Amino acid sequence: MSKFFLEEKGKKIPWGVDIDTEGEKMLGSIIKEKFDCEIYFITKYPLKIKPFYTAPENFDLNDKYSRSFDLEYRGVEISSGGQMIHKHSLLVDRMKSMNIDPANFKFYLEAFNRL
Structure with missing residues (x-):
């Protein structure tokens, strides 16, 4: 609106x-x-x-x-x-869609590996 x-x-x-x-x-x-x-x-x-x-x-x-x-x-x-986003795979896919290398955010992504 x-x-x-x-x-x-x-x-x-x-x-x-x-x-x-x-x-x-x-x-x-x-x-x-x-x-x-x-x-x-x-x-x-x-x-x-x-x-x-x-x-x-x-x-x-x-x-x-x-x-x-x-x-x-x-x-x-x-x-x-x-x-x-709390789902690891969606986070990685979103990063890739924005041309962000997930390897540079390994420390962040590790928290979502078990969810």
Whole structure:
């Protein structure tokens, strides 16, 4: 919805590009106007702009969206987070899809070998 609200006001956000500071401030004003609310979550960020360890929406590398969020207050990001990939094979596949060599993250991946 965030992208839709911004585009309604003339702020174009190309697919796969994060919302910039100007867009966040605009969105804060839009949310206040539409819902009389100053604190809100932005969810379902495009998977391609998130780190390799962020879970795809349905744990499938073909998913467009991620299981991530930003918590915003008056158009300013105050927190962010998301569900992390906990399956070793999916982590390795995600790294490879982003041209990241899993060998460089052996220490990290070892924690997921038994899951």
